Amino acid sequence: MKRFLQFVFSLAILCAFMYPRMAPLLRQRRALARAPRVAHTAGSGAPGSTQSSVPSGAQRERVVSFASDVSLRKDATLEVREEFVAHSEGGYFRYGMIRDLPIDSEARWDRSLVGPYTRDTGIRVNILEVSEDGAPISYEQGSDSAYEQLRIAPDEPLAPGDHRFAIRYEADGVLQFLADHDQLYWNSVGHYWRLPVDEAVLRVHLPPELPAEVVAAEAYAGGRGATPGRFGGTQIERNRIADGLEFRMANLGPAQSLSVSLSWPKAFLTPPALGPLAHDGGLLIAPALLLLYYLIVWLALGREPQRGAIAIQYQPPQGLSPAAMRYIRTTGCDGRTLAATIAQLAARGCIGIELQDGKYKLTRLSAPDGKNDPKDLQPPLAAEEADLLGTLFEDGATLVLDSQNGNQLNRYLLHISERVQKPLNNLYFTRNARWLAAGTFASFLTAMGMGLTVHGRNNDRMTLLFLTWWFFFCFFFLGLIAVMALLPALGRMMRGLGGAKEAAIGSAMFAAFGGGGAAVLWQLKSGASLAYALSLAALVAINIAAFPALRRLTPRGRQALEQIEGFHLFLEKVEQDRMQRLTAADPHAAAASEFLPYAIALEVREAWGDHLAEACYATTTTR
Structure with missing residues (x-):
């Protein structure tokens, strides 16, 4: 399981490093889609200026x-229907019809009404229909920074001649719910057409809940900084219609609009209950x-067996090695598990331990000719102890434990973990x-389904799906590592039981x-x-939290844990002081102490065992 987690986590890291190199290829199509806009705007003048750089031969195009x-709905969304007639001479519209919906900061240019410039205004649209001369026609909506761009086929x-286009779409996030009033700002034509507009009409249809008598309206015609109500010396025409207001203006210049x-x-209108989460709130x-x-x-699994009274135990629970006791108590194997197993081999007379220059030299005491064979010990060594004994001395009768060699220590811990976990x-x-x-x-299926169906600024599904996949798997496994390794290490560090190095590395990662x-x-x-991002993060977090929440002790596990806690009491109240005095008098005798391995496993403070445990903390915790 550990190797599988390492493989998946490494794969996620590799993809994260490869994505910046792949991204230009993934965005190539988007860049090509934006090229026509650059072509027909590169020579334009200021937003409020007259046409000064229209391509040659296109002077009659308009x-x-x-x-x-614009129909305002009770739920604070808009339904917009645009109908326009474009006269082409084959110059300006040489890339076909491109309509930039007036939803970005460039088109919403009155900063006194919509606030400062922002890359993402938060407005989301859903295209309902597009037609040319009354017949439905295909279209392609831009993505990310070109989200507002609508390319109407063919490319x-x-x-030459007149072309009548109609676009109907829903817009969410346009209304502003301010402290003392609500506000709608809409710039009908937008910013990007560098063509004159013979006549512009903007009709606002109000819902029944909002009477026209309470609505204050200001119309603007021209470019940025236009005077309310006037276009040069001409008054903007304003009329009442059955369900709202109508505004008209003629002879607009290039990049000018009616707003x-x-x-x-x-x-009068109720803001979305979820606020900024309203868009895609269903996710x-x-x-x-x-x-x-x-x-x-x-609830179906029920509660764990209740903890009973803890009676002091003067001997370790029968049949449980130090490594097994630590696994039952912490549900994992770590550096203390390795240290306790090594100390147990020393206590059973299988190895000798000697401290040399801050490192531990281990010597096998069992003779290779079979005399004093560990297999003859009574009671026999636990499975993980016998396995570790063979692994330690594969290359000779002595070994130096180096806390800097994490790979070596991890290999030893893996042998212990494999032997301990399966029977327990x-x-x-x-x-x-x-x-x-x-x-x-x-x-995971839900997250990928969300990525396939969500309507956002990024219409590049491959990019959206990749980011969703990367976040789900990378942070799912990173969260498991945090729950199973980082949090226990921080807990040991706070209790003064070592693990500071392990906690520091884990925290940095x-x-x-x-x-x-x-x-x-x-x-x-x-x-x-925002709802999409929070939903994805919540899916990952809930699954991570479920891992410890669904773990259950069996009745036998509860009984064993109570015996372990009883023995822990004995070590703390009775045996701890004796082991400390024994360590001070003779470290070699301390290494052979019968209960020292259990003290290490159960985190009973004792200088010699704590030092050995700290030397083994280069290992990776396994669960």
């Missing part, structure tokens, strides 16, 4: 008429259902792995990848939505 019907010059700002008192159902699933499983799992406790696997697999994860979540928030 937008004959532009009508925008070829418009034929309106509406405001009304609070309480939050996924982590809620996952939490409900684990809650039902947790399901006998003393159960992890209920099948329920965890089902929840995790369902969460977690902080580094945590920063990367935060960046990915921010990218997902910008490319999809």
